[in-house]
Amino acid sequence: MATALDEAFAKAKKDDRCALIGYVVAGDPDMETSRAVIDAVVEAGVDIVELGIPYGDPLADGPTIAAGSQRAIASGATIDGVMRLVGQTKAPVLLFTYINPILQYGLEKFAMGAKRYGAVGVIIPDVPLEELDPIREVIRKNGLIMPMLVSPTTPDERMRKIASDSEGFTYLVSRLGVTGAKDAPDTSAVRAQLEKLRKMTGRPIAAGFGISKAPHIVAVRDYADGVIVGSAIVDAYASAKGAPNAAAAATRLVRLLRLACKRAPAAAASAT
């Protein structure tokens, strides 16, 4: 069964571009602004929305997303509130959060709710392979997928296993460390990783963590099926005052990023 996610990757491929996956912190800085920002990024060309359920102790995130999560929590974001945002989003939505809020909410209830509101799947960065099976069983049973992450520290054998277990796409963490737009990724290293992963899986691959500017996308777009931009989007809307300005700032950035996703005609043939 093709999911909305598969369709989004297929459509991008047909257009000769890598898919643009945009991350926003749900409820940051408040629900009203967040709704406007999500609509704006979809309108401006994000193919898939990665919607972060705010968590106060996010080990995989840098200062930008951690601060966004704090703002959202402070303004009263709840998991139920985030679910309603999913229901109102026009692009396919992947939820992104940590295991503790999910366990506390109730894994089964979480998966059922996410499905009911129309999410495609969930990414839980602090659930590595070793802890995966019982969690994924419940997620799967409810018709959701779980994309998994590989990182620069992942040994080859493990990478092969993760790539074959990952659902929807494989998420290549493009640098050592956490999310954030401050340091540029080493794009030639990312390309090498993408080429290696390509030999391990027939499913799409998307690169994220550190990818924050059009040139980063240009450097990897011929090797990846998708790119994930998070902190740069959060930075863009967080520095704007009020929902309309936040939406406008996010729109400006996403348009640029989306343009960068389009492959040059000569390179298009070498893309998958």
Place this chain on the structure above:
Amino acid sequence: MHKPDERGYFGEFGGRWVPEVLVKPLADVEAAMSEAFADPSFWDEFHGLLSEYVGRPSPITTAKRFAQPRSATIVFKREDLNHTGAHKVNNTIGQALLAKRMGKTHLIAETGAGQHGVAVATIGAKLGLPVDVYMGAVDVERQALNVYVMRLLGATVHEVTGGTQTLKDATNEAFRVWASQCDDTFYVIGSVVGAHPYPFMVREFQRIIGDEVRVQCQGKFGRLPSDIIACVGGGSNAMGIFTAFIDDRNVNLWGVEAAGKGLNTPENAAALAAGSIGVLHGSRSYLLQTNEGQVRPTHSVSAGLDYPGVGPEHAFLKDSGRAKYVAVTDAEAIAAFKACASMEGIIPALESAHALAYAEKLAKERGEEALIVVNLSGRGDKDVTQIEKAEAEAMFTEAVPA
């Protein structure tokens, strides 16, 4: 010996709930640890430093006046006499030696009260390894003396301004930094918390405390203690003194958490007494959290106990009933702090004062035959200004009737 299973679980607690980037570094630490633990020369070097540099074995002292009138015998295990003034140094020496063995050139650590930071800075100076310490901005302010000491020892102290600006956030930051520097950096965790193998590894470095107590009690009293009491922040001094006695069913084990302003208020740090099961800093254990799964802000007068989680082995000991966990308020700890100072001539750490406060209660319930050992996990120099402040506030509140 009680070991976690191969995935790092004590029963249903523990594990390795971390982002993929940290899985390999943790597996590397685990492999190096297993290899070192099987190598007698590693333990020779460890025990050599503990005796020459730290001054172990630490003595036991019979407390003749504290908690009088009572009939039970109370004995203090004197970790306060260790170099750097707390039990923390045992573990940091073990981890620093392991780091060297792995060829790591750099140490990082989190700290709350500053005792662990000071211990890491100390061993970094001794072994010639640069040290970066992450500390919440609130703690940097309340533990200014220890910040100065760490800097004197050559460490760089980084002030963490995210979240609640305390130990929990310093720990988050240390994990994030490790994720970006794991190739040359060893993360020295300060308690029996974090992802596998840390809870097990830290316990094995701290078990020296209980191993010594066993020999010392046999020698001095010709028998094992009836009760062992230790404070529980993350739980390392408690696991350190408990481990040698786990199989001795007639030795009662007591862990004392910080009840802060009371277990019926939100201002406490008692994860076992007032928390629920969750995941924090890579392991599944008890945790103070909201029903949305957000980690709750905590309070304790003692910075070293002010942590929302607890080591997974304690969660296991609690649920299996092998150890009992109780909680003591700020006020009770302060009273015990003062009693110990004036009656025994020992200024204990405020953390340890929690264990002392419970010892006072227990000594009164137990009969003449009881032999109660209290782990005096550290000395209280760092806490005297805090006590002075608390006294002044108390006087002020008394002077102004509500």
